[in-house]
Amino acid sequence: MLSTASRPIGGKDNLPKRHTAWPNLQPQNIKAACCSNPHQKHQAAGLGTTAGFLLTHFARNELGSNAAIGAPLLCPCTDTETEDGPGAELLPTPGRSYVAPSRLVAALGRYQAACARSSSGPACDDSGYRRITVAHPFRPGDPWRRRGGMGTGSGTVSQVAPLVRFTQSCDQAGTAASLGRALSWEIVPLCISLAFWEPFSIDPTRHVGAGAPDERSVNLKLNDLRTPGCTRGVPGVHAAVVNPGQPRVPVPVPRGAAGRTQHTSSPADQLPNNCQQQEIVDEMALERPPPALDSLVQEWLRLDRNPTTRKEIEQLHQANDHDELESRLRQLIKFGTAGLRAHMSAGFSRMNDVTVIQASQGLAAYLIQDVPDATKKGIVVGHDHRHNSERFARLAVTAFLRRGIRCCLLEGHVATPIVPFGVRLLGAAAGVMITASHNPATDNGYKLYYSNAVQIISPHDKGIAASIEQNLEIDEEAWSTEPSTQVSEALLIHKSDMIKDSYLQAISGLTRPSRLELHSKTPLKFIYTPMHGIGFPFARQAFETAGFPPDAWLPVESQKHPDPDFPTVKFPNPEEKGALDMAMSLGRTILQTAPEQKLMIMANDPDADRFCASEWTGSTWNTFSGDQIGAILACWTLQNFKKSGKPLDRIAMLSSTVSSHLLAQIARLEGFKFKETLTGFKNIGNEALDLEKKGYKVLFAYEEALGYMFDTGIFDKDGIASIVVWAELATELSQRGSSVADFLETIYKTYGYFATNNSYFICKDPVAVRTKFRGLRFGEQAVETSGHTNSRSMLLDRLRYPSTLAGYLITRIRDLTIAYDNGHPPECLPDLPSSNDEMITFYFGGEGGEVIATLRTSGTEFWKLKYYVEGSAEDQLTAQTKVDRIVKALGEEWGFSKL
Known part of the structure; x- marks a missing residue:
């Protein structure tokens, strides 16, 4: 039996080359709903057979399971009313579901230009239509909005007629499908030919999705799949939205696919004799790229004024590299809580001048609406040393100034922490840092801090993303990289030096004046590497301001100056194996002439917001893990605070949920406030700010990925x-x-032994990752046959988590993706909010202490499936042995190493 669980949808070898950027349905997986036995109809391929399914697949691929949280997707092939979300079962089975029109419109709107193909060909008469009656919940005057890379549009629902016509077939060619007339938007086919087999009718009922109370929905119920046998294969339909009031887009006429048999062996031979697999090749598409792609190319060339990125697209177009053009131009770069981060190259989905200008225009519009007096408060902008960073920063400043928002452009390369410090110091409306942190040299990013000087969280990310999509047009003046020539001097804030000096002064406050003399007599030599980043001048000045002698500071000469190509490190990330090799080599050189010298390596990542350390033990280098550094810094900070004589009940420390539980143990035993958060300093920072508003003094916070807050x-x-x-x-x-x-070691003896093993599996197939996580939740059989439900009781009944791993009993499971924690019966709701990424934590029982393992996907490094395993025991060796055993089993027993 074929299914999308065992045979994921997609695969570049299954369709003509230029089709691979569209939803890649395998022919052998589409063929099977023509079987005469109604019970086998969907089992044979695990797929539905109507245009509704094609829309489902389109919506799922374009919106993604993460983006679909709380928002329904069209899936007319599920047994019960459903609501898809992260971790939900997305595979279709017979039944019904619903679609939120505004969500579908937003996704499909990006594809308007993709419909601009020839309108020649025969027209269908009424016998070629299938009637779809839609009892839709829209009222006259209801707003809708189309968003996307080809512009924006808006309007109101002006018709409430319940009849919608859908073109299923007409002789050898299908024609346009108007699946939205009653909703005042038209849906017309995209240029790809797929095959489906049988007539159908739809009996809709109204449903408003629970999780999306502001979005009205249309519920489509598939109720007539009784026609036995196979009918002629006809081109299937994807869809795009045409703005009401605009000229109708020419209707494409799919050609050639209908009625032609593709001779192939298994699995086609598994079908009944009356079923023939259809070839799904659009002959016109084989001859030339869809004009939709041409339209995207022309749209890019219309907007882009950078000769380098213009040439990239022109050359790809001349070379007919349709796959690469699709990848670069089809979708807008996603703006999320981490801002923007992507490969630097031409295209709407990449980091470049166009996307930076568009993001800045959208951000400016959002701030003006959301932050009181945003234009007067201004924006602090900084950048690192990466390729194009300064240019991107200057283009962003131009966009802000042209909308009347004051700007402080920090001069030269700056460490990322200086930007939020500047936002708080100036009381600015926001801060933007152009950096990709420790990503490869080919990447860059756009990190945003809001008016509270903390990284943004929802709903600001969604609001800003929507604002960007409404401000995509770029005029000639937006291309100036000399902001001062575009606006009056009054809009420029010249406080760069003041912000940097105040920042370094604030850091010096972490040490007491009485210790300056002790610092000046340090017996240590500190080897420092900024990983070819911008940290060296800031770290050295902070080091010397704290009273340490200049001769105790030994930079790695080959890595101390900014170099955007990071020539001596494969990955400029202190977490990565080998990142400290050159620093260790310098240490060994020192030891050759001074074997008794005490040495300490300190490292920053390229934008200097992360920290790593390694200590010479006399025989080897001991590199501390992120959790170990967190425990050391937390206890040191706590000891210093205790010397003040102040009570501990009003101080607080925080760490992320994937960090060590040792800090929570310290808090319990010492009596101060501890707060666990979701991963990322956007969550830690906002929680810390809330604690301060409640009267707590936040002394310290950290996450295991080498991030520490003071x-x-x-x-x-x-x-x-x-x-x-x-x-x-x-x-x-x-x-x-x-x-x-x-x-x-003293910390461990006082509070307990904790061992960790944190790393990642590499998997560049997101479908395989989602399938694996669904298998952990619902079991392999559930992945193949079950639909998702918006009934929580039914969801709980369907859960089939594993019960053991590596011989250890699983005693508790917390799944933040679906808001489940069986440690909190009977509702089983977790203390932490839901995660936008896949994230499951397993608690293992055992003698001498438990083991906790968290698996999650990464929002910024999609190829990494991260794991965080921690164990506690009466001694370090026992704890580490248990942890390593679980890690090995994750890869071998649960198959994560084979993805």
């Missing part, structure tokens, strides 16, 4: 502040005759 007025990770605190604690411990490793 009491400097910045609610974000800060690698420069980490340098100063770490140098201080290492110096004082060394002067006592101890080491950082000894200090960590």
Whole structure:
């Protein structure tokens, strides 16, 4: 039996080359709903057979399961009323479902130009139509909006007639399908030919999706699939939306696919004799690319004024590289809580001048609407040293200034923490940092801090994304990289030096003046690497301001200057294996002439918001994990606070849910407030800000990915502040005759032994990852046959999580993707909010302490399936052994290493 569980939809070898950017339905998976046995009708392929299914697949691919949370997608092949979301069962089975028109319109609107194909060909008469009666919930005057890479549109529903016509077939060619007349938007075919077999009728009922109360929905029920046998294969239909009032887009006429038999062996031979598999090749598409793609190319060339990126698209077009053009031009780059981050190249889905200008225009419009006096408060803008970073920053400033928003462009390369510090210091409306942090050299990004000086969270990300899509047009003046020539001097804020000086002064406040003399006599030599980033001048100045002697600072010369190509590191990330190799090599050179010298390596990532350290033990380098550094910094900060004599009940510390639980244990035993958050400093920072509003003093927060936050007025990770605190604690411990490793052992003896193993599996097939997570939730059989339901009780009944791994019993499961935690019966609702990414935590019981394993996908590094495994025991070796055993089983027993 074929199914999308065992044979994922897609595959570049299954369709003509230029079709691969569209939803890639395998021919052998589409063929089967013509079987005479109604019970086998959907089982044979695991797929539905109507244009409704094609819309379902389109919506799923374009919106993605994560984007669909709380918003229904069209799927006329499910047993019960359904609502798809992250982790939901998306595979169709007979039944009904619903679609939120505004959500579908937003996705399909990007494809308007894709319908501009020849309108020649025969027209269908009434016998070629199938009637679809839609009892839709729209009222006259209801608004709708079309969004997308080809422009924007809006209107109101002006007709409430319940009849919608859908063109199923007409002789050898299908024609346009108006699946939206009653809703005042038209849906016309996109240019790809697919095959489906049988007539159908739809009996709709009204349904408003629970999770999306502001979106009215149309519920389509498939109720007539009784026709036995096969009918002639006809081209299937995807759809795009035409703005009411605009000229109708010419109707494409699919050619050639209908009625032709493709001779193939299994699985086609598994069908009954009366079923023939249809070839799904559009002959016109084989001869030339769809004019829809031509339209996208022309739209890009109309907007882009950068000769380099214009040439990229022109050359791809001349070379007929349709796959690459589809990849670059079909979708807009996604703006999320991390802002923008992508490969730098031409195209609407990449980081380049066009997308930076469009993002800045949309952000400016949103701020003016959402932040009081945004134009007066202004925006702080900084950039790192990456290719195009300065240019992107200047284009962003031009966009802000042209909309009357004051701007402070920080001069030169800056460390990322300086931007949120500047936002808070100036009381600015927002801050933008152009950086891709520790991503490869080919990437860049656009990180946003809101008026609270913290990274944005929902709903601002969605609001800004919508505003960007409404501000896509670019005029000639937007291309100036000399903002001062575009506006009056009054709009420019010249406080760059003041912000940098105040930032370094705030960091110096982390050390007490009485310690300056001790610092000046440090017995340590500190080897420092900024990984070819911008950290060196800021780290050195902070180091010396804290009283440490210049001769104790030993930079890795080959890595200390900014280099956007990162020539000596494969990945400019201190977490990656080998990242500290050159620093260690420098240390060994020092030891050749001074074998008793005490050495400490300190490293920042390229934008200097992360920190890593490694200590020479006398025989080897001991590189501390992110969790170990977090525990060390937390305990050091706590010890210093205790010396003030103030009570601990009004101080707080935070860490992310994938970080070590050791900090929570310390908080329980010491009596201060601890808060666990979702991953990312956008969550940590906003929670910390809320705690301060409630009267707590937030001393420290961290996440295991080498991010550490201190009491400097910045609610974000800060690698420069980490340098100063770490140098201080290492110096004082060394002067006592101890080491950082000894200090960590004391922490373990006091609060318990915790061991971690955090890394990732590489998987570049998101379909396989989603299938694997669905299998963990519902079991493999459920993946093949079950639909998702918006009834929580039915959802709970369907869950089939594994019960053991590596011989350990699973005692608790927390699945933040579907808001489930069986540790909180009877509702089984978790304490933490839902995650937009896949994220499941398994708790394992056992003698001597438990093991906790979290699996999650990454929002910024889609090829990584990350795991975080932690165990506790009476000694370090036992804890580490248990953890490593679980990690091995994740790869082998659960198959994550084989994705």
